[in-house]
Structure formats: structure tokens, C-alpha cells
Amino acid sequence: MNLLDDIEVNRFDTGIYKGFEGQIFDIGEANKLALALKQGREKDLIKHITETVAVNPKYVLSILDWSFLSGSTDLHELSCWILTQDNCLPTDSDLLNFGIRLSVERWRADGIKKFLSLGANPNQEILPRRNIYDVCLNRSHHAFYFDDNVVTDAIDALNAYQARAYLIEKYEGSISCLDTLKPISTHDSWCELFFKSIEQDDENTQMLWCNLINKCVNKAKKPSKKWLKDCLEIVDSIGVSLFGERAQSFIIESHNQRDTLIYGELEGGPYYKGSASTNESFDLWKISESSSYILKSIMWLLMNVNHKGCIEVVYETCKVMYQTHELLGIRDVKLANACFTALLESENGAKFAKSLFDETTHKPTLNKMKVLLNLNLK
Structure with missing residues (x-):
């Protein structure tokens, strides 16, 4: 029966x-x-x-x-x-891989752990250009208090099975110092361009870029003389012209949104805090904190070497980073303020800063600009 x-x-x-x-x-x-x-x-x-x-x-x-x-x-x-x-x-690899994808989609950490233990591939691409690790790690950015533990459990399990982010896995073997680039958030729009650019370099040049990026995780509001000296020595070794060209391309690429949501459009995924949607511009436009520090530092160095067109690039970056997006507000206040301040430090740059100030209508942004203008006058 x-x-x-x-x-x-x-x-x-x-x-x-x-x-x-x-x-x-x-x-x-x-x-x-x-x-x-x-x-x-x-x-x-x-x-x-x-x-x-x-x-x-x-x-x-x-x-x-x-x-x-x-x-x-x-x-x-x-x-x-x-x-x-x-x-x-199941014991079949395809079915085990299906099982872990299902567990991520339905957000069941016990399922993720179980299918990993049975041999599922922890480095599957589950969203376009996003591995399972990308999805789980970045879901923590949006987790409500009641699923924080689930997020932690899933990430711990993936770490135990050497899961890697999509871009880290993609460039493993072709970038010698990849393991030193942990400060880079591989989800921001400029990161893949960075990996593609240094992939073509020799091992020594790759190491110089890796060292520079680590020094660029600088939380200061202004660069110190020692920091500038140390970084510019690396820039000289890379080649000022090559650095300038690439630095500008990285900064310009950062203007774009991510190609895909960090974790989003998963059926049954969590709603964003304060929103009735699982698919918000917040996720597409947000820049990670580490990327914000790195881009700010690259901008300082770019202005310091006075690469051709750098003022125009910094002006456009300032404009883009002051733009507002739903739930996010100003896209990146720290980076925008740093760009605005950098423009004020040269006669030509100050003209661009004044132009941006005159065309800005968003009151919170205007207030921030006024504070920076007053500080510059002092």
C-alpha cells in the first residue's frame, strides 16, 4: 500500500x-x-x-x-x-548543486550547510556574475535582526568550504597577489575593470598595484604628507602615465551602477529595510565602504600627479556621488565631499566646484558644500 x-x-x-x-x-x-x-x-x-x-x-x-x-x-x-x-x-553532483542553489534561493542555512557537506560546489554562479558566496555575504548588508544568525551560519559554512566571490574565483591564477586584495569589494562596478587591467601586467607590476590598493584604504579626510610620499613612490614605479590612465578609468567606471543586485531578485528574498520591495535602487547604486576609501585615495593621487583631464573627471565624480537615490539618499557623501574639497584646492578646480554649487538644488547637498567652502576659506 x-x-x-x-x-x-x-x-x-x-x-x-x-x-x-x-x-x-x-x-x-x-x-x-x-x-x-x-x-x-x-x-x-x-x-x-x-x-x-x-x-x-x-x-x-x-x-x-x-x-x-x-x-x-x-x-x-x-x-x-x-x-x-x-x-x-541525492549523491549526484548536479542534484547536489541544485540543492544548494535552492537553499540559497529559499534562504535556508541548514540546507546550504547540508548540501556543502554532501559535496555541492560552493562556487556556483547563482545570479549573473555572482557566486553563492557573493549572495550570502552581501545579504548580511540587508538582514533584519531575525535572520542575522542565519546569515552568519551560511557565511561560516561557505568559508569552511573555501567558497570564493565570483571575481576572486575568475581571476585566481592570473593575478599573483589576488589574496592581498581583500579590501576590494568585488561587487562595485569599477572592481572588474581593475582586475582586468592588472591581469595583463607582469607579476612585479601586479604587486605594485596590490600594494597601492592596500595603502588606499585610507579613512582620513585629507591625505597626509607621509601617505602621499609612500603612495607616489609606488605610482612612480608603476609609471605616472599608466597610473593616470587607469586611475581615471576606474573612477569613471565607479559612476555606473552594479551590473546586478548584490543578492536581489531571489524569489522569497528579504524585503529591504523600510521598503515593501526586494528590488530597490539602493542595492544597485550603493558603494561599499572600502571602495569609497579606495576611490577617494585614487582621486587624491590622480589630482596630485595632475593627469590630463583629472579635474573634469573629479568634477563628474563629485556630481555623480552627490546624486540621491531612493532609500540610499546621497550616493556616497564621503567620496563626494572629498572630490569637492579637492576641486577647491586649485584655481581651475574651484571654477568647477562653483559651477556644481550653482546648479545644485538639493538642500542637504548644498549645506554640505557650504561647510566645505567655509573650511576652504579658512
Whole structure:
């Protein structure tokens, strides 16, 4: 006799569900399995699942899909129980990889850990140009208090299995000092251009760029003489012209939004704080704190070597970083203020700063500019 034959569920708990990556599943069947577990029929459940999986290898993953997504306590208990039953779970690499993608999509850290332990690939691309690690790490930027622990659990599990961000994995082997570039947030728009640029360099030049980037994680509001001296020595070794060309291209690229959301447009993903949406411009336009420091420092060095066109680039950057976006507000206050201050320090730059001040209508931005203008006068 089939396990499901003698279990009845409410007709409202039935129907066909089109789930993760298009798989179809009978909701009523999942609810029957949950009731069987509640009745203590674990042996019957294991027999039913293993026999069905022999015919339909994705069967248990379909059960997990619906039980992960459902708000039902019984279905949640079913999913937790299934994740403890290794003999019910797949061994095929493609199915294990499907399982971890499903766990990330439904945001179940216990599923992520389980499928990792069974051999799932921790470095899968789950969103365009985003690995599982990218998605989990950056979800922490938006986590509500009630899923902070889930975020931590998932990241800890991925670290234990040497998971890497998409760009780190992509350029591993072609950039000799890649492991020293941890300050770079690989999700900001300029980062891949940076990796592509130094990939073509010899090992010594790559190391110079890596050393420079680490020195550019500078939290100061203004560059010190020692910091400038140390950085300009590296710039000289790289070549002032090459540095200037690339530095300008990195800064200009930072004007663009990210190619994809940090973690977003995942079905069932968390809403942004203070918003009724999982897809906001906040995620596309935000610049990470480390990138903000690095770009600010690169801008200081660019102005210091007075590369052709640097004032125009800094002016455009200032303008872009003072722009406002929903939920985010001013895109990057620290970088915008640093650019505005840098413009004020030269006669030609001051003309651009005045032009920007005159065309600005956003009052909070105007107030920030006024403070910087007054400080410059002193």
C-alpha cells in the first residue's frame, strides 16, 4: 500500500506548484508527507522517498522546495527532518548543486550547510556574475535582526568550504597577489575593470598595484604628507602615465551602477529595510565602504600627479556621488565631499566646484558644500 493512500488532507492544501527552476510538484503530496512525519511514520517516509527518488531523482528536492517556501510549521519540520536523512538525499553532483542553489534561493542555512557537506560546489554562479558566496555575504548588508544568525551560519559554512566571490574565483591564477586584495569589494562596478587591467601586467607590476590598493584604504579626510610620499613612490614605479590612465578609468567606471543586485531578485528574498520591495535602487547604486576609501585615495593621487583631464573627471565624480537615490539618499557623501574639497584646492578646480554649487538644488547637498567652502576659506 502506498504511504500516501491512507492520508487525507484538506482540499485547500492541494494543487500543483511550479517551483524553483521550473520544477512541478503536487502540494497535496508534500502536505501528506508532513502529516506522516507528524504521525511518527519515519520508516514509511524513508521507504516512500527512496523508492520515488529511484524513479524521479529530483523528487526529494521538490519536497524541500515547497517545504522551504511554505510557512507551515508541519512542512518546516518535514524539511528539517529530510535534511538529516542522508539516504534520502541525492549523491549526484548536479542534484547536489541544485540543492544548494535552492537553499540559497529559499534562504535556508541548514540546507546550504547540508548540501556543502554532501559535496555541492560552493562556487556556483547563482545570479549573473555572482557566486553563492557573493549572495550570502552581501545579504548580511540587508538582514533584519531575525535572520542575522542565519546569515552568519551560511557565511561560516561557505568559508569552511573555501567558497570564493565570483571575481576572486575568475581571476585566481592570473593575478599573483589576488589574496592581498581583500579590501576590494568585488561587487562595485569599477572592481572588474581593475582586475582586468592588472591581469595583463607582469607579476612585479601586479604587486605594485596590490600594494597601492592596500595603502588606499585610507579613512582620513585629507591625505597626509607621509601617505602621499609612500603612495607616489609606488605610482612612480608603476609609471605616472599608466597610473593616470587607469586611475581615471576606474573612477569613471565607479559612476555606473552594479551590473546586478548584490543578492536581489531571489524569489522569497528579504524585503529591504523600510521598503515593501526586494528590488530597490539602493542595492544597485550603493558603494561599499572600502571602495569609497579606495576611490577617494585614487582621486587624491590622480589630482596630485595632475593627469590630463583629472579635474573634469573629479568634477563628474563629485556630481555623480552627490546624486540621491531612493532609500540610499546621497550616493556616497564621503567620496563626494572629498572630490569637492579637492576641486577647491586649485584655481581651475574651484571654477568647477562653483559651477556644481550653482546648479545644485538639493538642500542637504548644498549645506554640505557650504561647510566645505567655509573650511576652504579658512
